[in-house]
Amino acid sequence: MTRCAGGARWIARGIAGGFVATLLLPVTAAPARAQSADLVLCDRIAADPADPDKPAGVRGVAEIAPADVETAIRYCRNAAGSRRAIYALGRAYAANKQPAEAIAAFRKAADKGSTSAMVELGVAYASGAGVARDDAKARQLFERAAEAGNPRGVSNLAALGGGAPADAGKTRALLAKGADTNAEAQYQLGMMLAEGVGGPKDDVAARALFEKAAAQGHPAALERMGAFAQSGRGGTQDSGAAKAFYEKAAALGNADAAAALKRANCQFAIKDKQGRLVTNLCF
Structure with missing residues (x-):
């Protein structure tokens, strides 16, 4: 076996009494996968400025502009392989007065680990908006987000107060x-x-x-x-x-x-x- 420039290797192997040289090209890291155009556009018009998943170069919008809602739904739905896009899709559905669809999107994003989606689901359970009110579920979701370092998870957990005696120590921590x-x-x-x-x-x-x-x-x-x-x-x-x-x-x-x-x-x-x-x- 001999080496060539650039790290390629020639390997001589015997075939029917002779030798055939085989060139093995060096293994190189695959180029970083570019973001889809759908995800870029979803980020531009529907990303949450406070979402920890948001890339540093994306500003986000506090509220999705009414004129952008339908477009946001289309692009974020097309980019739904990304958990931040699924969360943004939930925001767009909420802005479009589609609570059931918003809750479904938030639930899916939360299952994928989106702490912002956990917070939105917690808010829904705490207020009874789109789901049956359930303070225990709200607390669990806020705690998950808070444990992951989401500031809104911390502040919403705080807004629920100290909680029951059994979990007051955890809330305090x-x-x-x-x-x-x-x-x-x-x-x-x-x-x-x-x-x-x-x-x-x-x-x-x-x-x-x-x-x-x-x-x-x-x-x-x-x-x-x-x-x-x-x-x-x-x-x-x-x-x-x-x-x-x-x-x-x-x-x-x-x-x-x-x-x-x-x-x-x-x-x-x-x-x-x-x-x-x-x-x-x-x-």
Whole structure:
């Protein structure tokens, strides 16, 4: 056997008393398979900007434009070998007011591992949109997405709250994974720490989480920071800071913060003989 330039090999093998040289060409890696035109167009008009499966070079659209819906359905359906295309197809069906088709597409994409599709299915089960409402299934889907690192899975799991006692510890652990950057996860984990749900109570850590979420403009976290600053819970007592937090939260529509501001201005309560509140005196 001898070698040729470029890595090809000649192998001499005997046939009927003679020798025949056979050229074996080198094995080379197959070229990367180009994306289909259908998938490219599906991405362009229907990709979800928040989908972890979306290629870095694809911008995506928050909502599929009405004029693009039928086109999106056609191209994404043609590219349905890709799980992100199946998920985008579900988005297009949802935009076209075809809930049954949307759910079927999301289910298929989720079975292929699309965490964004898991989130959409979870939302459907949590709200009863297109399927029978089932909070347990919603939680399972959000947990799967959260465990895979999907930020929307974390925030939607957080929105369900601490859950049943049996899974509160798991929920707390999953929220901790997303609490570095996700304001909703920070707030919900802070609430679990403040109330001792799913693990030890920790006012200092809860306050730190509320502060992080408040810095991102989370209304409920701003309200909690107001309450913690007002009472000195988990840190320094500061009435001025409390009022500032309440004002920011109230401006964002938080009713609890607005009520706290009113109580601060109406500190004197008028009660009847039975001790029931009649009104507050405001100054």
